Amino acid sequence: MTLLRIDSSILGPNSASSELAELVLTAWRAELPSEPVVQRHLGAEPLPADAWATVVGAGYTPEDQRTEAQKSAVALAQSLAAELRAADHVVIAAPLYNFGVSQHVKIWIDLAIAGGEQGEKLLDGKPVVLLTTRGGAYGAGTPREGWDHATDYLRRILADVWGAELTVVEREFTLVGVNPALDAFTDTAAAMKSTAFEQATTAGKALAAR
Template sequence: MSLLRIDASILGPASAGSELADLVVDTWTAEHPQEQVVTRHLGTDPLPAQAWADAVSAGYAPEDQRTDAQKAAVALAAELRAELTDASQVVLASPFYNFGVSQHLKTWIDLVIASGDPGDRLLEGKKVVLLVTRGGSYGTGTPREGWDHMTDYLRRILVDVWGADLTVVEREFTLVGVNPALDQFKDLGAELKENAQTAAREAGKALAAAH
């Protein structure tokens, strides 16, 4: 039994999402110190951008006629799929970039899908914690309400396509204290950070209890 942790931030350990993922995983590990945690950091160790196209095109070529790039892409896609399906639970930290999903995470999703039937229920019934971090605020009544094109997309993939039992932990205003234009939201930003950290710990406890 193992926990798969996936990070997608380009900021490495300094990212808000990685901080929340640390809380989830540390809480889980405290209850299961002997269990394996498999990690893949898509932001600091990105997948080749061309790999998805090569994996898809390989499907139209006889195996003995595939290029080296196609063979490598097919092997990579199979590796990613195996990591996902072999895990008993998953923690996914997804930053919000340019109003949508990180290119690094999208490449990972595309490769996993390319490795088999697109309709395969790869996470059927498995508990998944999705950690969403956004620099600003995009909720109801805000100037950019409806501009978040990431969170619902990931729900579609994780739940509707792959069948996960999903918990979403969200933190907004992560750029408070970084972007001076958001200084007026200092107190709210601190409150949202604390709430997200509490929710991350609770999600870790729930994962541990269900393991």
């Protein structure tokens, strides 16, 4: 029973999304302590920014005429698709950056799609936990309602395109305590953090039971 964990934060030990992922993983390991975990950190070890364009170009090039760069990019894309296929459980930590997914996540998604078969559901029927974090608040009635262009996109990719059975855990106001302009929301942020922590732990236990 292999778990694939994907992190994408650029904040290292200060990452709120990785903190949630660790809670999921801790709960999962408590139930399945001997099962393997494969980890990929897209923020700490980014995929090549030009790899997807190179793969697309390779698609228009006869295989025996491809450059070494094209061959390498195609192999990378295929390995990412294979990594998703091989996983039984998946945990993805994806913070909101500049109102969308990070470049690291987008490159990973584009390459994995390119590395699979046309229309392949790489996570078909597999349980996946998506952990999203946002520095501010984007809920109904807030000034930035509708500005989160990441979460719905990730739902479409993971559930609709790749076929995952998706659980989403969200945490907002992660910049409270960092940005003084948000100090008035300290209590709200604390409550949101507590709820997200509980949901992440629950999600990890549920994941292990699948």
